[in-house]
Amino acid sequence: MRKIFISYVKEDEHYLSTILNWKKQDQNLNIEFITDRLLIKNPSDNSLKTKTEIEDLLKPLIDASNAILLLVGNDTHNKPWIEWEYNYAQNHKLKIALMQIPNSTGNKPKLVPEQEMFKMNLKNLRKIMISWKWL
Numbered sequence: 001m002r003k004i005f006i007s008y009v010k011e012d013e014h015y016l017s018t019i020l021n022w023k024k025q026d027q028n029l030n031i032e033f034i035t036d037r038l039l040i041k042n043p044s045d046n047s048l049k050t051k052t053e054i055e056d057l058l059k060p061l062i063d064a065s066n067a068i069l070l071l072v073g074n075d076t077h078n079k080p081w082i083e084w085e086y087n088y089a090q091n092h093k094l095k096i097a098l099m100q101i102p103n104s105t106g107n108k109p110k111l112v113p114e115q116e117m118f119k120m121n122l123k124n125l126r127k128i129m130i131s132w133k134w135l
Helices: 012-023 043-048 053-062 080-089 122-131
Strands: 002-007 031-034 067-072 094-099 116-121
Touching: 002 080, 012 031, 012 067, 012 122, 053 080, 067 080, 080 094, 094 122, 116 122
Parallel strands: 002 031, 002 067, 067 094, 094 116
Antiparallel strands: none
């Protein structure tokens, strides 16, 4: 089973439920979604962790993935952790896709100017997976 790590900013966390429910909507999706939300029980605890501690939590999640899905919202392009997760995935040769959160107007991060950005929906996830030859 292929695994996709979902990269997002805290302000957009409520969109994770939508994505996690896509598997229920399409039984043919042979993928597993991985998020840091499942690892970090109390998100407010993140402020108590050092940069190295957070990296040590994220690395195994991304390492266990075949791809990264970067959710682009209004402030994604300003967030250093999004850039770190993207660079880590890029350095480990993972497939990368960008999805724009509904009703957001944010730009994609500067480090991915050539990367196509899709509207966030199940149909587009399927398009991405087809382009990766996963379907």
